[in-house]
Every structure is written in structure tokens, then in C-alpha cells.
Amino acid sequence: MSQLAAQAVTLAAETRTSTGEAVAFWLLAPLAVVASLGMIMAKRAVHSALLLAFVMLDLAICYLMQSAPFFGVVQIVVYTGAIMMLFLFVLMIVGVDSSDSLIETIRGQRWAAILAGLGFGLLLVLGIGHASISGMAGLGGANASGRGSGGNVQQIAELLFTRYVFAFEATSALLITAALAAMVLAHRERTEPKAGQRTLSEARFQPGGYPTPLPPPGVFARHNAVDTPALLPDGTPSELSVSPELAARGDIRPVGAGTLPPGRRPAEEAESETEPVA
Amino acid sequence: MNPANYVYLSALLFTIGATGVLLRRNAIVVFMSIELMLNATNLAFVAFSRIHGTVDGQIAAFFVMVVAAAEVVVGLSIIVMIFRTRRSASVDDANLLKY
Numbered sequence: 001m002s003q004l005a006a007q008a009v010t011l012a013a014e015t016r017t018s019t020g021e022a023v024a025f026w027l028l029a030p031l032a033v034v035a036s037l038g039m040i041m042a043k044r045a046v047h048s049a050l051l052l053a054f055v056m057l058d059l060a061i062c063y064l065m066q067s068a069p070f071f072g073v074v075q076i077v078v079y080t081g082a083i084m085m086l087f088l089f090v091l092m093i094v095g096v097d098s099s100d101s102l103i104e105t106i107r108g109q110r111w112a113a114i115l116a117g118l119g120f121g122l123l124l125v126l127g128i129g130h131a132s133i134s135g136m137a138g139l140g141g142a143n144a145s146g147r148g149s150g151g152n153v154q155q156i157a158e159l160l161f162t163r164y165v166f167a168f169e170a171t172s173a174l175l176i177t178a179a180l181a182a183m184v185l186a187h188r189e190r191t192e193p194k195a196g197q198r199t200l201s202e203a204r205f206q207p208g209g210y211p212t213p214l215p216p217p218g219v220f221a222r223h224n225a226v227d228t229p230a231l232l233p234d235g236t237p238s239e240l241s242v243s244p245e246l247a248a249r250g251d252i253r254p255v256g257a258g259t260l261p262p263g264r265r266p267a268e269e270a271e272s273e274t275e276p277v278a
Numbered sequence: 279m280n281p282a283n284y285v286y287l288s289a290l291l292f293t294i295g296a297t298g299v300l301l302r303r304n305a306i307v308v309f310m311s312i313e314l315m316l317n318a319t320n321l322a323f324v325a326f327s328r329i330h331g332t333v334d335g336q337i338a339a340f341f342v343m344v345v346a347a348a349e350v351v352v353g354l355s356i357i358v359m360i361f362r363t364r365r366s367a368s369v370d371d372a373n374l375l376k377y
Binding site: 017021022025029032033036037039040045048049052055056059062063066067068070071074075078079082083086087090091093094095105109110112113114116117120121124125128133135136137138139152155156159160163164167171174175177178179181182185186188 | 281282283284285286287289290291294295296300301302306313317320327328330331333336337343344346347348352354358359370
């Protein structure tokens with residue numbers, strides 16, 4: 001009897017949102033709106049991706065607050081875990097600093113888009129306001145009425161495998177098609193045969209090739225950092241030992257750099273290992 | 279608090295996503311805006327599911343999520359393919375179909 005009364009109390013409490021939920025909503029909702037505005041305005045795609053991940057986490061908390069625990073967790077796992085990581089992977093392939101071109105191809109497109117967005121938003125908000133949604137049935141009853149032990153996950157599972165079983169089967173076909181499509185799209189046909197060991201070796205002995213491995217940076221030099229060229233037996237630096245990228249940027253350390261006069265060296269003994277062999 | 283506030287939030291997020299699709303030229307950011315719109319509809323589904331006291335709305339949101347995952351896989355591989363041939367992720371550059 002007391003159990004029934006307690007259940008009735010929880011059901012009654014479920015029909016209106018608690019103060020805690022209201023506080024959390026008014027904290028999360030502005031954050032979500034600001035973050036999504038930032039997402040569409042950020043100049044770099046990586047910032048957009050991070051802000052979108054933030055919005056998704058924000059929405060996951062909204063789902064958890066709305067007595068949809070399964071959906072809140074799935075939102076974190078699937079959206080922020082899988083989909084955003086896929087986005088970041090593709091961003092890394094395409095190049096992190098590929099920013100938008102700011103040249104407008106259609107004149108006045110930006111203002112037209114902002115105007116259309118504002119109008120659309122106004123229309124949606126007015127439509128929702130006109131529908132006058134107030135009060136709610138709450139999910140406490142629906143979540144508890146499942147067969148089994150009762151609960152959100154059991155309830156979803158029951159519906160998914162009875163009423164929506166054909167839609168569920170259709171999604172399996174969809175997922176297989178998507179996986180196949182991704183494989184077909186990502187496949188690249190090899191246009192020339194793969195270079196074997198013999199071909200590579202012969203190419204090394206052709207004029208212009210270099211038969212031995214290149215000298216590593218820092219050999220016989222004062223430092224073994226990648227920007228320090230190796231010294232040849234006559235003391236001149238070897239251009240082959242440092243990356244041409246560094247050479248193009250002018251980041252190569254000159255041979256005599258950082259050498260103090262012999263009397264002012266603080267730790268002569270400690271540095272003696274890196275001294276050039278005389 | 280009126281539970282309809284969630285629906286208002288969802289409408290706002292959907293609008294921002296739609297504006298992003300219209301505004302941005304980087305294909306990946308356009309795609310992220312589409313994801314934002316799908317997330318907004320999910321929020322509306324969950325909110326309505328709670329307002330009506332049935333779990334059916336959550337099932338609809340579940341299917342939206344599955345379709346979104348499939349769409350992201352195919353869409354991103356198309357973007358990567360276009361990037362390989364044209365060395366650009368801008369939607370303005372993929373205009374060969376018009377000739």
C-alpha cells in the first residue's frame with residue numbers, strides 16, 4: 001500500500017519539472033545556443049568540431065534530465081565518441097588549417113542566409129508557441145511499465161523488437177549499405193605495380209640515386225638535434241643529413257653556433273662527449 | 279519550468295544548423311551543421327516522448343541516430359574523395375557536374 005502511494009507521489013512529481021532541472025536547463029540551454037553559434041562562426045574547422053562536441057555533450061545531459069538515460073549514454077558514446085572522432089579524422093586528412101574562403105561567389109549570400117535563418121527561426125518559435133504545449137505525462141510510468149524488470153532500457157528494447165522490428169531490420173540493411181559505400185568510395189585502384197626490392201635497389205644505383213643510407217643529423221657535431229647537420233671528415237656540414245623542409249625554412253643551426261670561448265664554458269667535462277672528434 | 283522549453287531549444291539549434299548550412303563553404307563544417315540539425319530533432323523527439331509519456335519518441339530518435347551514423351560515414355568518404363581529386367574541401371570547388 002505504502003509502495004503504491006510512493007509510486008503515486010513519484011508519478012505526480014513527474015508531471016512537472018523539478019527546480020533542479022529548471023536550473024540545469026537554464027544553465028545548459030544558453031551554453032548550447034552560444035556554442036552552436038560559435039560553431040557556425042568559427043573560422044577554423046577544428047574549433048567548429050570541438051564546439052559541436054560540446055553541444056552534443058550538453059544535449060546528452062538534457063536527455064539524462066528528461067528521464068531518457070539510455071539515450072543520454074548513447075548520445076555520448078555514438079555522437080561524441082564515434083561521429084565526432086570520424087569528423088576529426090577527416091579534418092586531419094583534409095588539413096587542420098584549411099579555413100573557409102571568404103570570397104562570396106553569390107553576391108549577398110551571407111546576408112540572405114542570415115535573414116532566411118532568422119525568419120525560419122521566428123516561424124518555428126511562433127509555431128511552437130501557438131501549439132501551447134503545457135504539462136506533461138512524464139516518463140516515470142512508461143519507464144516502469146515494461147515487461148521484465150521495468151526501466152527505460154527494457155521499455156525501449158520491448159518496443160524496438162515488437163512494434164518497430166521491421167524498421168529495425170531496415171536499419172541493418174542501411175548500415176551494411178553504408179559500410180559498403182564507404183569501402184567503395186575510399187578504394188583507390190593501383191595504377192602502377194608495387195615497387196619491389198629489386199626495382200628499388202636498381203633505382204638507388206642509377207645516376208642521381210644515393211646507394212647508402214643518408215647520414216643522420218648531428219654526427220660528429222656538437223648537438224644531436226635534428227636541426228644540427230652532420231660534420232664531414234673535413235669539418236664542413238653535410239646538407240644531406242638534415243631534412244630539406246628545415247633547410248627551406250632556414251631552421252638549420254650553423255656549425256659554430258652556441259660555442260662559447262674555451263675559458264667561459266660552464267661544464268667542460270659534461271660537454272666533452274658531444275665535442276667533435278679532433 | 280514548462281517542458282516545452284526543450285522544444286524551443288531544439289528549434290533554436292535547428293535554426294542555427296540550417297543557417298550554418300547556408301553560410302559556410304567548407305564541406306566539413308556544412309556537414310557538422312547538418313549533424314547539429316539532426317541532434318536538434320533528437321532533442322525534440324525526446325522532449326515530446328516525455329510530454330506524451332510514451333517511449334515511442336525515443337525510438338524515433340534512436341533511428342535518427344542510426345541514419346545519422348550511416349550518413350556521416352558515406353558523406354565523409356565523399357568529402358575525402360573530392361579532396362583527393364581537387365585538393366580542396368570547399369563546396370564551391372565541386373562544380374564539375376554543371377558542365
